[in-house]
Amino acid sequence: MSVRIELSEDKLIAYLEGELDHHAAPPIRQQIDEAILQHKPKKLIIDFEALSFMDSSGIGLVMGRYKTASEVGATLTVQNISAQVYKVMRLSGIDRIAVIKLKSQMRG
Amino acid sequence: MKAVNQIKLTLPSLSANEGFARVAVGAFVSQLDPTVDELADIKTAVSEAVTNCAVHAYGDAIGTIYIIAEYYSDRTVKIKIKDKGCGIENIEQAMQPMWSSLGGERAGLGFAVMQSFTDGVKVRSVLGKGTTVTLKKVLSQRVHI
Ligand SMILES: Nc1ncnc2c1ncn2[C@@H]1O[C@H](COP(=O)(O)OP(=O)(O)OP(=O)(O)O)[C@@H](O)[C@H]1O
Ligand SMILES: [Mg+2]
Numbered sequence: 460m461s462v463r464i465e466l467s468e469d470k471l472i473a474y475l476e477g478e479l480d481h482h483a484a485p486p487i488r489q490q491i492d493e494a495i496l497q498h499k500p501k502k503l504i505i506d507f508e509a510l511s512f513m514d515s516s517g518i519g520l521v522m523g524r525y526k527t528a529s530e531v532g533a534t535l536t537v538q539n540i541s542a543q544v545y546k547v548m549r550l551s552g553i554d555r556i557a558v559i560k561l562k563s564q565m566r567g
Numbered sequence: 568m569k570a571v572n573q574i575k576l577t578l579p580s581l582s583a584n585e586g587f588a589r590v591a592v593g594a595f596v597s598q599l600d601p602t603v604d605e606l607a608d609i610k611t612a613v614s615e616a617v618t619n620c621a622v623h624a625y626g627d628a629i630g631t632i633y634i635i636a637e638y639y640s641d642r643t644v645k646i647k648i649k650d651k652g653c654g655i656e657n658i659e660q661a662m663q664p665m666w667s668s669l670g671g672e673r674a675g676l677g678f679a680v681m682q683s684f685t686d687g688v689k690v691r692s693v694l695g696k697g698t699t700v701t702l703k704k705v706l707s708q709r710v711h712i
Contacts, residue, residue, distance in 0.1 A: 480586060481585060514614040515618075515677050516672075519674045522672065543604065543607045551676055
């Protein structure tokens with residue numbers, strides 16, 4: 460699993476790739492947090508397009524990044540969410556703290 | 568009813584084995600030609616149960632995780648994930664969504680995921696002895712042309 464971080468103006472976009480589980484989460488968490496604290500964006504966007512698996516550890520990762528983003532006053536959007544990942548997210552009430560954009564909503 | 572096929576896996580509770588366990592069980596279940604969603608559901612539920620063995624059962628130590636997966640002629644899949652770790656004091660509370668005994672970034676959603684992604688979750692646990700989680704999933708009938 461890996462994360463690629465892109466900055467554009469006041470946006471910080473973290474592109475996740477691979478399988479996000481308890482084993483993979485710690486270095487991803489650290490890289491995204493470092494980037495948030497260093498660049499203090501207005502918007503944090505986590506992109507799930509290239510993510511092939513996620514379990515509840517992914518929820519922990521998103522909620523944790525929401526906290527870090529809040530510390531610098533940034534909002535959180537999670538985008539390119541597959542139907543399978545959405546089934547996990549739906550259980551968590553993440554939609555109350557973040558904007559969720561499903562894969563199907565991203566096109567057109 | 569007798570299982571048509573069965574596998575047993577024994578592995579150390581290293582976090583690196585979370586991925587291996589779900590992929591191995593997924594490969595076994597693939598013999599039944601499940602739908603993409605059914606397979607993803609099973610892998611996610613197995614990942615939750617195995618991760619719990621790695622995170623909670625043995626504390627900072629490394630113990631053993633025992634997995635038995637089997638399927639029946641009616642396309643029922645049963646997966647037993649067992650540890651000989653600390654056990655769960657209050658199973659009802661543990662299965663409550665958003666409840667976690669650990670801080671950090673645990674969402675407390677593992678059991679909720681297992682429940683919503685399968686057709687049945689049974690938990691047996693004895694404090695100081697260990698925990699067995701049994702997941703059941705009934706696969707849809709597939710029509711082959
Ligand atoms: N195999 C186990 N051995 C001992 N305790 C367990 C085991 N599995 C679960 N538990 C207990 O049940 C609680 C709830 O488990 P659950 O998987 O729902 O949440 P979590 O693991 O804390 O968080 P998450 O799965 O969202 O990362 C755990 O916090 C732990 O106290
Ligand atoms: Mg868990």
